[in-house]
Amino acid sequence: MIDTLFALSSGRLPAGVAVLRISGPEAAAAVLALAGVLPPPRVARYGALSDPRTGEMLDRGLILFFPGPASATGEDVAELHLHGGRAVVAAVLRALSALPGLRPAEAGEFTRRAHANGKLDLAEVEGLADLVAAESEAQRKQALALASGALSRRVEGWRVGLVSALALIEAGIDFSDESDVSGEVTTDAVARLARLKDELLAALTDAARGERVRDGLVVAISGPPNAGKSTLLNRLAGREAAIVSALPGTTRDVLEVHLELAGQAVTLLDTAGLRETSDLVEAEGVRRALARAEGADVVLWLCDTGSEPPPALTRAVKVRTKIDRNDAIPEGWIGISAATGAGVDALVGRLEREADRLGGREPALITRERQRRALEVATLHLERALGDFGGHEELRAEDVRLAVRALDQLIGRVDVEDILDALFSTFCIGK
Ligand code: GDP
Structure with a gap:
């Protein structure tokens, strides 16, 4: 059974309003236990919140429910908008922790669930981390582009290009008895790879700018x-x-x-x-x-x-x-x-x-050293794939496969756990 998480997602108390988030299979039950009713999906309802153990009213506030999978984390999510006093928030948190199946979230754990449920890839999670940390206008724009999937979409496009070139190379290998056909498809594949390499190089050239904006x-x-x-x-x-x-x-x-x-x-x-x-x-x-x-x-x-x-x-x-x-x-x-x-x-x-x-004026595509390194590896394999293999086209195919793998690492399709652990440790609780 997956735990249901809860945490204060808004900032330092005291504040005008405090937002508590609950995510997981028991989110609806938790709202019912405290509020007595479950609002319809994505509609804010104003109501009283009481301690289910004693029946004592703790606060009045707005209650929202977002059923999964169409929610921020992909799970059932509830939000309680309370008065932002320390004792108010502490009392509601205490009441939540007494409910079965609920526990306080760790730093970045909501986002981690969103990633696990396919809502965000690694590059988008990095963008979200940068967005929360952004202090300047340029950092905000760049982080928002990354969090909205600008890099992920470009990488996906390159990946599709590489995979189609790979299909051509493999067709050439299959037709290697008919040297006319195989020569033609290989030439076509190499031309496609050369165009992709230019695009990757252009993004790499711009990477220093993205890192500079991110660091200041x-x-x-x-x-x-x-x-x-x-x-x-x-x-x-x-x-x-x-x-x-x-x-x-x-x-x-x-x-x-x-x-x-x-x-x-x-x-x-x-x-x-x-x-x-x-x-x-x-x-x-x-x-x-x-x-x-x-x-x-x-x-x-x-x-x-x-x-x-x-x-x-x-x-x-x-x-x-x-x-x-x-x-x-x-x-x-x-x-x-x-x-x-x-x-x-x-x-x-x-x-x-x-x-x-x-x-620069436009947000850069690459904003972190990790992303740049993965792109460098992809570019390196792509450059190798453009070499002369003396008829051994299976070697060219292997280099293209390695380039695809580097792009997969870039957006976190593979080998993602260590990077995620390091990344989520930089998030706040409640994010
Ligand atoms: P630093 O060692 O380069 O950091 O120099 P400071 O800023 O400490 O300044 C050295 C001295 O020059 C101080 O006595 C300042 O008051 C004086 N000073 C700094 N700027 C000016 C200026 O524009 N005009 C004049 N007349 N004196 C200045």
């Missing part, structure tokens, strides 16, 4: 000590409404500020002043600063004298600071005064253009 862009602010880096960071932090957190490290370490620019999640890093030093701790700070700056998506080189950045940072956007004192701005530099705010809008505009360029 990193902008490093580097430059010599006293160039005005912290002052600029504070000014950017102070004027932006969308700051999530400011995490101070030590003064010699790296400081981070999270904000949203052009719809992209951006982490600004204030790195330690870059200079020669005999202080061991500071030298370590400088080493880390340079390493973080080199790994960043965008580097700002701040300098109040206009000295060029070190060779490792030649791609940096050059910013002449403190123009309130000296407004001689070298060619190719942006001039700012973090003290007065002059030029800061132009600098933010430049950062927004960079964010737009790196993040």
Whole structure:
């Protein structure tokens, strides 16, 4: 017998409304036990909820029932919309746990059931996890596309293409006595495989963008000590409404500020002043600063004298600071005064253009390293399948089969358990 799960699915208490979800074969019985009636499918009914053991009323609220399989999890699902007080929710949870066959859900367990019942494939589950975690507009759009099956549909299309090419190759093998026919079908199959390979490569080329949007862009602010880096960071932090957190490290370490620019999640890093030093701790700070700056998506080189950045940072956007004192701005530099705010809008505009360029407008198809690796394996087998097999077409067929298998892994048709365990551990309870 499958357990019936229940959990608080809405956020932190106290809140205006709390939503409890119940999923499993006893969902209807649980509603009947607490409310005395079962509303018709997908119709909200307002009513009293009582403790079945004592008959005491616990709360009044909305009750919904979604019979399986046309429900979020594929099982019978009920929702109780209660007043969002801690004691109210605790009392209803206690009453539910006393019912036979019911137990509290673990993190991600509702989604796990949805996956087990064929409601969501692995890529869609990953999209759902990203959607709940999304902080920026670009992350929301990308996650919603993934959760709505954008990647799954593309992969399914590629899979159909590969399987039909495979059928041609196998027909060629069957007709290998009639070399005319077999040569023709093989040529046709190889042409189809070549087109598919181009499509897979295009998606792979775009994968770095998807991962970057998902992780957020990193902008490093580097430059010599006293160039005005912290002052600029504070000014950017102070004027932006969308700051999530400011995490101070030590003064010699790296400081981070999270904000949203052009719809992209951006982490600004204030790195330690870059200079020669005999202080061991500071030298370590400088080493880390340079390493973080080199790994960043965008580097700002701040300098109040206009000295060029070190060779490792030649791609940096050059910013002449403190123009309130000296407004001689070298060619190719942006001039700012973090003290007065002059030029800061132009600098933010430049950062927004960079964010737009790196993040793009359309949601990317591939957004996670796991997806990219599976696609890389599929592409590799497909490239092999395009080789010359000297008449041994069964070898070509085998490479195509391996490519199909890699695509199956990508959307979670095979070898999915370990990935799911790791993924669901990142979900909240009640999801
Ligand atoms: P950092 O070491 O690069 O982080 O530099 P700080 O932001 O700590 O600034 C070093 C000094 O320069 C401080 O005394 C700031 O008040 C001053 N400073 C920073 N920005 C400006 C500016 O735009 N104009 C002027 N006049 N002084 C500035």
